[in-house]
Amino acid sequence: MKIVCDGGFDFPSPIAVSIGNFDGLHTGHLRVLEVLRRVGEEAGQPPAVMSFYPHPLKILGSAGYKTLLTREEKTELLAASGIDFYIEYPFDRETAQMTPWDFVRKVLRGKLNTGNVVVGEGWRFGAGASGNVTDLRKIGAECGITVTAVAHNGVEGLNDKISSSIIKGLLQKKDFTAVTEYLTREYFITIIKGKINPEKILPPDGGYAVKITAGGTTYMGKAHVRSGGIRLEPDLSLHEDARVAFIKPLC
Numbered sequence: 397m398k399i400v401c402d403g404g405f406d407f408p409s410p411i412a413v414s415i416g417n418f419d420g421l422h423t424g425h426l427r428v429l430e431v432l433r434r435v436g437e438e439a440g441q442p443p444a445v446m447s448f449y450p451h452p453l454k455i456l457g458s459a460g461y462k463t464l465l466t467r468e469e470k471t472e473l474l475a476a477s478g479i480d481f482y483i484e485y486p487f488d489r490e491t492a493q494m495t496p497w498d499f500v501r502k503v504l505r506g507k508l509n510t511g512n513v514v515v516g517e518g519w520r521f522g523a524g525a526s527g528n529v530t531d532l533r534k535i536g537a538e539c540g541i542t543v544t545a546v547a548h549n550g551v552e553g554l555n556d557k558i559s560s561s562i563i564k565g566l567l568q569k570k571d572f573t574a575v576t577e578y579l580t581r582e583y584f585i586t587i588i589k590g591k592i593n594p595e596k597i598l599p600p601d602g603g604y605a606v607k608i609t610a611g612g613t614t615y616m617g618k619a620h621v622r623s624g625g626i627r628l629e630p631d632l633s634l635h636e637d638a639r640v641a642f643i644k645p646l647c
Contacts, residue, residue, distance in 0.1 A: 397475035401449070401484040410511030411444045411481065412436035413504065416519065417560070418445060420464035421473045422578045424516065424558035428546045429477050432514040435544055441511045444481035445474055452487050464560055466593045469586060483508065496527030500535040510541050517545040567599050570645045582607065582641035585626070589637065598624060603646035610638035618646065 414432045418425050429443070436443040447470075453461045465473070471482050485491075485503065494502070499522055504510040513536060521527045527535075533543045548557045558578055566574045567583065575583050583599075585592055592598070598621050606619040610632060618629040619640060632638055 397471065397479055397482055399471060399482045399484070403486070405483070405507045407509040410439075410441050410509050412439060412441040412512040412514065413444045413446050413483075413508060413510045414514045415446045415521070416515070417447055417451060418465075418470060418474070419560040420563050420579060421470065421477070422558050422560065422563060423580055424548065426477070426580065428514060428516055429474075429479065431544060431546050433478055435512050435514055435542075439512055439542075442480035443478070444483055444508075445479050446483040446485055446508070448487035448491070449484040450487055452492065455487055455489060456492060461595075462597045463595055464563060464583070464597055466586065466596055469584075493523050496522030496531050497535055498522075499527070500532065500541065501539055504536075505539040505541060512542045512544065514544045514546065517547050519545075564597060567597060570599060570602070572642055572644050575642075582643065584639050584641040587626075587632065587636075587638045587640065590632065592626065594624075598626065599642060605643040605646060607641040607643060608632075608638055609641075610636055616643075 412432055412435050414428050416425070416428075429445070432443045432445075435441075449467075451461055451463070474482055504513065513532065515529065515532070517529060519529060519532075521532065529543065529545045535541075536543045563575055563578050566578070572583065585596055585598065601622050602620075604619045604621065606617050606628070608615055608617045608628060619642070620627045620629075626640070628638075628640065
């Protein structure tokens with residue numbers, strides 16, 4: 397997967413694009429990506445995911461916004477899901493004021509050479525989230541872009557709609573069974589040189605059974621979360637990298 401950022405947009409042939417933050421890459425996102433790959437294959441257009449960076453909430457007033465996935469984790473999972481391009485489009489106050497028409501015409505068509513767009517049925521865009529899928533279809537038709545909207549899907553017995561916010565709430569409740577169902581994988585953190593990305597969400601303070609992967613080996617252990625930090629048993633060497641997957645609370 398090629399990562400496109402810093403304005404290096406050069407797509408001589410049309411691409412199929414899904415737009416969103418894709419935080420957590422949960423089952424709802426995976427359904428959108430499944431449709432994106434199919435649409436792209438049928439149209440002969442490589443599948444691409446576009447996200448804004450920095451996250452819009454950081455520009456519009458939520459500087460402390462935390463994520464389920466770091467940028468590095470997200471791109472790793474997107475690459476594994478069969479996406480050809482990950483596009484980071486710069487978000488600033490000028491971008492925030494773009495009308496739906498300008499966004500489709502200037503960004504999707506003008507800069508990204510978009511042929512198809514695949515989004516969730518509730519997706520909104522443009523200044524003040526003023527545009528919806530109906531608007532996207534209308535403007536897209538004028539610009540030569542085909543739009544596919546994917547219906548929300550839930551997890552049976554849990555919720556009829558999946559969102560990153562719901563998963564964050566479940567983490568705060570320490571409901572790792574539900575979190576794993578929503579994500580289709582255990583919630584994990586990545587430790588690089590002994591440190592955790594400060595933008596990454598940690599579960600509430602407490603002890604947890606975890607699965608630790610380090611040095612090519614995976615083993616069960618314990619994690620103690622306190623005040624935004626984590627201590628593992630068995631402990632890692634000072635500069636060791638690891639992935640820690642949360643299984644359940646210890647009490």
